[in-house]
Structure formats: structure tokens, C-alpha cells
Amino acid sequence: MPHLAPSRRHVAVIGAGPGGLAAAMQLAAAGARVTVFEKDAVVGGRSRTLETPEGFRFDLGPTFFLYPRILAEIFASCGARLEDEVELVKLDPHYRLQFEGGPTIEATSDVARMEAEIARLNPADAAGLRPWLAENRRKLHAFKPVLERAFGRAADMMGGDMLRALPLLRPHRSLDADLRRHFKDERVRLAFGFQAKYLGMSPFRCPSLFTILSFLEYEHGVFHPIGGCGAVAAAMARVAARLGVAFRLDTPVERIALAAGRAVGVEAGGQRHAADAVVVNADFAHALPRLLPNAARRQWPDKRIAAARYSCSTFMLYLGVAGALPELAHHNVLLAGDYRRNIHQIEQGELPDLPSLYVQHAGVTDPTMAPPGHSSLYVLVPVPNLKHGADWAAEAPRYRALALARLRALGLPDIEARIRCERMVTPQHWQDEFAVGHGATFNLAHDLGQMLVFRPGNRFADVPGVYLVGGGTHPGSGLPVIYEGARITAGLVRQDLGLDALQGAVA
Ligand SMILES: Cc1cc2nc3c(=O)[nH]c(=O)nc-3n(C[C@H](O)[C@H](O)[C@H](O)COP(=O)(O)OP(=O)(O)OC[C@H]3O[C@@H](n4cnc5c(N)ncnc54)[C@H](O)[C@@H]3O)c2cc1C
Structure with missing residues (x-):
């Protein structure tokens, strides 16, 4: 387009998870007009913080905030300071590891x-x-x-x-x-x-x-963001909004609009929104088969996406309980006595009968997580993803009871009587409510056959104009890695849309 006067390129971002937010911030800072379409009413995706009417707060997914340097650099590139936007507390010890029936380790730097x-x-x-x-x-x-x-x-x-x-x-x-x-x-x-x-x-x-x-x-170090990991996502959305990013919440994208095989926008709420580039943050396995027709995906047809290897899933309990819990550290990992068997069962698609589990009691560090005199407990049990076909409608009550019973091994025998509010998320919920393919909470598995060039690319090779961010693309899952991936993707979009040259011309 050599004769066009410099104009603002429009980028549509599908999903306001950590990857989508990081990409949106950077692209807006590079001079693009950016619209984020998010299917839910809140930003953060799997990294949102849940809040109950009783005043309990729970991280939905991530609780370990590692290596903030990458996000700090992204904030700086957007004219903001991470430390001004979020209070990060370095934990010491990082966590307590409880070997079932045996010793503990207080991990520290x-x-x-x-x-x-x-x-x-x-x-x-x-x-x-x-x-x-x-x-x-x-x-x-x-x-x-x-x-x-x-x-x-x-x-x-x-x-x-x-x-x-x-x-x-x-x-x-x-x-x-x-x-x-x-x-x-x-x-x-x-x-x-x-x-x-x-x-x-x-x-x-x-x-x-x-x-x-x-x-x-x-x-x-291991960090806790005051207010939960959702506070980080909220800060990213704030910085993005300051840079002019428009957020369309409660707006699921139905499909990516194509013309002559190229992405030209998105369709949401019965309307077409033209865009020069489309950045997909929605979970790869769940979203790609819905957003782009099979015929348009030569390298990643439905068959390959279905046959890919996926991470395990998680069974979650978020418990608002009465009273303090001095028995717990901020992060507590219970390693099952027969850890190998536990893992083997997950790999075989069986629900572990004596599972390992992870419990977060953020109140140790952060009083904003629960009302006075109460505690918020986050309980995570690794379980097989839905490809193995468990019927969670039937299993959920039994597994809830099992998870509560396992809390005894962490010194909490009477927790059920103290529960004041509760939410459960099963692999089925991850898939149906949170749009996570196969409920595989940590995306495509990170074996060497699904990494680097073998993972779906940041510039999605099948359809020009489509880019990927989030745990399903390179370099992979986990917050610091997702932020780094968003930096790679934003760089490719900038390059392909000539944003740097346009900014220079405008200047
Ligand atoms: C239980 C759990 C624990 C975890 N613990 C950690 C941890 O401790 N530390 C760590 O670093 N990482 C952790 N992770 C992994 C990872 O950091 C998070 O899952 C992270 O939120 C993934 O980010 P993402 O950018 O890939 O997308 P997501 O968070 O999945 O966001 C995708 C967004 O796209 C939206 N969307 C989907 N479809 C559409 C559509 N059609 N239209 C519009 N919007 C759409 C979704 O609503 C969502 O908001 C954990 C994950 C889980 C689930």
C-alpha cells in the first residue's frame, strides 16, 4: 500500500487473558488501534481473581507469580512501571512441601x-x-x-x-x-x-x-501479587486502556472473517469488525476449530488438533472458611506417599485414588483475600484431562469429599464444618465455562515434539493476518513464558503491519 498516507492499523485481539492483554498493550504502544474482544464480563482469563459476595477472593488459576522481569519490561515499553501498578511480595519461604506421612521442606532462595x-x-x-x-x-x-x-x-x-x-x-x-x-x-x-x-x-x-x-x-524468587494474580491482569488492562485499547467485554468472537484466504477482521454479536491483523488469545485447542474453517487450516486441521497431546487438568475447590489457619503456609504442596502411582494414574486417564494436592492460603501474606476472621483456601488436585472421558457430573461430589479428606494430611481435619462459601471447578467446567480445550488447563503438552517449530506458531502459518498468543503457542504455558510469547507476537505484528515505520512517519 505505498500511496496510502500513514493511518492507524487496527488489530483485533480475541481474548483478554494474560497473553491477549500483553499483546494489546504493546501493540497500542506501537501506535496501532487495538480492540480486545472478550467473551466474559471480566479480564484475566484463567488468571482472573474470583470475588464472592461474602468478600472472599480466590485466584482462579495461577497463584505462583514467577520472574516478573519480563512483565516489568513490557510495562516499561508501554510507559508504565509494574511496581506502580501492582504490589508484588517476594515469598520466603516460597512454599512448604509436605511428603505424606513424612518430613517437610520449606523451599527458599x-x-x-x-x-x-x-x-x-x-x-x-x-x-x-x-x-x-x-x-x-x-x-x-x-x-x-x-x-x-x-x-x-x-x-x-x-x-x-x-x-x-x-x-x-x-x-x-x-x-x-x-x-x-x-x-x-x-x-x-x-x-x-x-x-x-x-x-x-x-x-x-x-x-x-x-x-x-x-x-x-x-x-x-516466588512472588504474590497483592489482591491475587487477577490484580496483575487488571493492571495490564488499565495500562492498555490508558494507551487507548478498547475493551469489548461480554463479546464472544464467533469467527475470524476471511477474504481471499486472509484474515480481515472478526465477527462478534452478529457484526463484522474489520481489522488488519487478528491476534488469538483464546485457548488454541478450543478456539481454532471454532474461529477458522477446517479447510483454511492446512497445517493445523481439526484432526491434528484433536490428536495433539495435552496437559493434565485440575479439579479445584475455592473455599471461604471461618477462622484462621495457622497450620498452613502461603503455598502448600502435599506430595502423595506413592507419587509415582499418582502420576501414573493421571497418565492412564484414571482419577487418582490418593492424589497429591496443592493448597494456597494467600491470607498468610495478603489480608485482602478474605474478610476479617476468615480465610480463603484454594485447593488444586491434578487430574486427567477430558480426552480420557471421566463423567464429572457423576464424579464431582465424590472427588470433593476426597479432596477435603486429603486436607487432613496437611493438618486440617475439620475444614468442612468451617466452610462458609464454596465453588468447585472440574475439568468439565474448564472446558464448558472457561473455553479450555479438553479441560487441559496447561494447554498443549510441552514435550519436544510440540515445542519450538512444532508448536502452533506466533504468526499462524495457515492464515495470513492471524497471530497467536497464550499458552498454546511458542514458547509455551506459564505466565512469564506467555508474556514473552506475547512480546514475540507483538513484534511480528509490528513488523508485518509496518507499525514502526508508520510511527516514524507520523512523528
Ligand atoms: C489451575 C491453574 C493454575 C495455574 N497456575 C499457574 C501458576 O501458578 N503460575 C503460572 O505462571 N501459570 C499458571 N497457570 C497457567 C497459565 O499462566 C494461565 O492459565 C494463564 O491464564 C493462561 O493465559 P493465556 O493468555 O493462555 O489465556 P487464558 O487465561 O486462557 O485467556 C484466554 C481468554 O480468551 C477468552 N476467550 C475464549 N474464547 C473466546 C472467544 N471466542 N471470544 C472472545 N474471548 C474468548 C477467555 O474467556 C479468556 O479470557 C495456571 C493455570 C491454571 C488453569
């Missing part, structure tokens, strides 16, 4: 204290901590460039950064096998490997690359 924690489990393993940290520092340094750029073509796998990182990739080694080089005690390995669950995977199958997850915690 204080290396000397952490060595003492490991030594309580196995004195010989304490010496493994510093070499493990040093190795992972090198690993993260090597992989950072790979996680910060797009992978659109096979040739992208041959970049110099990939070749430098490859020797550290050890593709055939699982996360647990990699940890065995440093720690002999299975419980110690679990303390550094259970984080595979953040990706909905098993440490016994998850690629060894992901030791960088627990490394990020030890090196950079």
Missing part, C-alpha cells in the same frame, strides 16, 4: 538455609544444590535467546542460538533423570521436579530442559 532443608532429608544431597544452581544458570542463559524469538520455519531450528543451547538440551533425558545427576534421594528430586506440574506434566516424562522452572524460583 537462601542457599545456606535450603542446603539445611535438603540435609534434613538426605545430608549427602545438600552438596548438590550449588552445582545444580550453577548448571541451570548456564542452561537458562543458553536457552533464553531461543525462548525470546519466533519459530516459524524448519530453518529456525538451525539458528546459532539453538546450536549453542543443544548440548544442554539432553532431549532423551527426563527432568527426574537429569536431577538424579545431582540428588540421590527421590524426595529431594521431587522437591526440584514437582514443578513439571506447572506445565501439567510428570517429572518422569517432562523434558530435562524444564529444570529451569524450579531454577527460576530459586534464582529469582
Whole structure:
């Protein structure tokens, strides 16, 4: 379009989850006119904070806020300061790990204290901590460039950064096998490997690359945003609105409008909204088959999306309870006595009979989460996704009872009598209410066959003008990674729409 005067390009963003919000902010800052279409009445997606009429607040999904640096850089690129918008509290200890019927670990970034924690489990393993940290520092340094750029073509796998990182990739080694080089005690390995669950995977199958997850915690800390992770999404929406982003809440997009095979806008509420680019933040597995016709998706037809491998799901209880809970830390992880069996059952599609679980008691750090004299409890049980076909209408009451019974192992025998309000989210709810494909809460699995160039690309190759952000695209799921992915996607949109040149011309 060489003869057109510089005009504002319009970008439609489908979904106001963390990926959509991060992309919207950056594209507005780059001079685009941006409209965010969100099917729900609130922003944040899986990262919203639930609020009850009684005054309880619960994070719906994410509770571990890691590596804020990426989001801080995105805020800065939009003329804002993350620390002015959200209060982030660094947790110490990060969390308490309870080995069922046995000892606990209070995980901390204080290396000397952490060595003492490991030594309580196995004195010989304490010496493994510093070499493990040093190795992972090198690993993260090597992989950072790979996680910060797009992978659109096979040739992208041959970049110099990939070749430098490859020797550290050890593709055939699982996360647990990699940890065995440093720690002999299975419980110690679990303390550094259970984080595979953040990706909905098993440490016994998850690629060894992901030791960088627990490394990020030890090196950079675990944070709690005051008001919950939803406060971060709200801050992003605020900054975006200041930059002129228009939010259309309660407005599900029905389809992406195509002309001559190219995206030219979106259709929502019976209206067509023209756009120069469409950024899809809605869950890949759920949304793509609905938003684009099968015939338009040569690389990602319905068949391939259906056959892809997906993360586990989660069974959730959000409990507003009377009284304080001094028994709990802010984050509590109960590792089932037979952790391997627990994971094996999930992989086989069975509901675990004695599950591990994670409980957040944010009130330890943040009094805004519950009314005075009360506590908000977030209970997460990893379970198979819906591809395995559990009937949650039938299973939910039994599983609720099981989850409550499991709280006993964390020292909470009488919680049911103290419940004042309650909400349950099953894999079926994740799919039907929150539009998460197969209820797979952590998106497409992060095995090496579904990463980098094998994951749906940030620039969606099947349909020009369509871009992806969120856990279903490169680099993957988890908030810092999703923000980084949104930065990659925003860069591609800027490039393709010539936004930088247009801004220069306007200036
Ligand atoms: C239980 C749970 C725990 C997690 N814990 C952590 C954690 O501790 N730390 C961490 O870093 N990550 C965690 N995650 C993973 C991840 O960070 C979050 O799931 C994150 O919210 C995913 O962001 P996203 O950008 O991919 O999209 P989403 O949050 O899924 O947002 C997508 C948005 O698109 C909207 N949408 C869908 N379809 C349409 C449509 N047709 N039209 C318009 N809008 C539409 C949805 O309503 C939603 O708002 C957790 C996830 C879950 C579910």
C-alpha cells in the first residue's frame, strides 16, 4: 500500500487473558488501534481473581507469580512501571512441601538455609544444590535467546542460538533423570521436579530442559501479587486502556472473517469488525476449530488438533472458611506417599485414588483475600484431562469429599464444618465455562515434539493476518513464558503491519 498516507492499523485481539492483554498493550504502544474482544464480563482469563459476595477472593488459576522481569519490561515499553501498578511480595519461604506421612521442606532462595532443608532429608544431597544452581544458570542463559524469538520455519531450528543451547538440551533425558545427576534421594528430586506440574506434566516424562522452572524460583524468587494474580491482569488492562485499547467485554468472537484466504477482521454479536491483523488469545485447542474453517487450516486441521497431546487438568475447590489457619503456609504442596502411582494414574486417564494436592492460603501474606476472621483456601488436585472421558457430573461430589479428606494430611481435619462459601471447578467446567480445550488447563503438552517449530506458531502459518498468543503457542504455558510469547507476537505484528515505520512517519 505505498500511496496510502500513514493511518492507524487496527488489530483485533480475541481474548483478554494474560497473553491477549500483553499483546494489546504493546501493540497500542506501537501506535496501532487495538480492540480486545472478550467473551466474559471480566479480564484475566484463567488468571482472573474470583470475588464472592461474602468478600472472599480466590485466584482462579495461577497463584505462583514467577520472574516478573519480563512483565516489568513490557510495562516499561508501554510507559508504565509494574511496581506502580501492582504490589508484588517476594515469598520466603516460597512454599512448604509436605511428603505424606513424612518430613517437610520449606523451599527458599537462601542457599545456606535450603542446603539445611535438603540435609534434613538426605545430608549427602545438600552438596548438590550449588552445582545444580550453577548448571541451570548456564542452561537458562543458553536457552533464553531461543525462548525470546519466533519459530516459524524448519530453518529456525538451525539458528546459532539453538546450536549453542543443544548440548544442554539432553532431549532423551527426563527432568527426574537429569536431577538424579545431582540428588540421590527421590524426595529431594521431587522437591526440584514437582514443578513439571506447572506445565501439567510428570517429572518422569517432562523434558530435562524444564529444570529451569524450579531454577527460576530459586534464582529469582516466588512472588504474590497483592489482591491475587487477577490484580496483575487488571493492571495490564488499565495500562492498555490508558494507551487507548478498547475493551469489548461480554463479546464472544464467533469467527475470524476471511477474504481471499486472509484474515480481515472478526465477527462478534452478529457484526463484522474489520481489522488488519487478528491476534488469538483464546485457548488454541478450543478456539481454532471454532474461529477458522477446517479447510483454511492446512497445517493445523481439526484432526491434528484433536490428536495433539495435552496437559493434565485440575479439579479445584475455592473455599471461604471461618477462622484462621495457622497450620498452613502461603503455598502448600502435599506430595502423595506413592507419587509415582499418582502420576501414573493421571497418565492412564484414571482419577487418582490418593492424589497429591496443592493448597494456597494467600491470607498468610495478603489480608485482602478474605474478610476479617476468615480465610480463603484454594485447593488444586491434578487430574486427567477430558480426552480420557471421566463423567464429572457423576464424579464431582465424590472427588470433593476426597479432596477435603486429603486436607487432613496437611493438618486440617475439620475444614468442612468451617466452610462458609464454596465453588468447585472440574475439568468439565474448564472446558464448558472457561473455553479450555479438553479441560487441559496447561494447554498443549510441552514435550519436544510440540515445542519450538512444532508448536502452533506466533504468526499462524495457515492464515495470513492471524497471530497467536497464550499458552498454546511458542514458547509455551506459564505466565512469564506467555508474556514473552506475547512480546514475540507483538513484534511480528509490528513488523508485518509496518507499525514502526508508520510511527516514524507520523512523528
Ligand atoms: C489451575 C491453574 C493454575 C495455574 N497456575 C499457574 C501458576 O501458578 N503460575 C503460572 O505462571 N501459570 C499458571 N497457570 C497457567 C497459565 O499462566 C494461565 O492459565 C494463564 O491464564 C493462561 O493465559 P493465556 O493468555 O493462555 O489465556 P487464558 O487465561 O486462557 O485467556 C484466554 C481468554 O480468551 C477468552 N476467550 C475464549 N474464547 C473466546 C472467544 N471466542 N471470544 C472472545 N474471548 C474468548 C477467555 O474467556 C479468556 O479470557 C495456571 C493455570 C491454571 C488453569
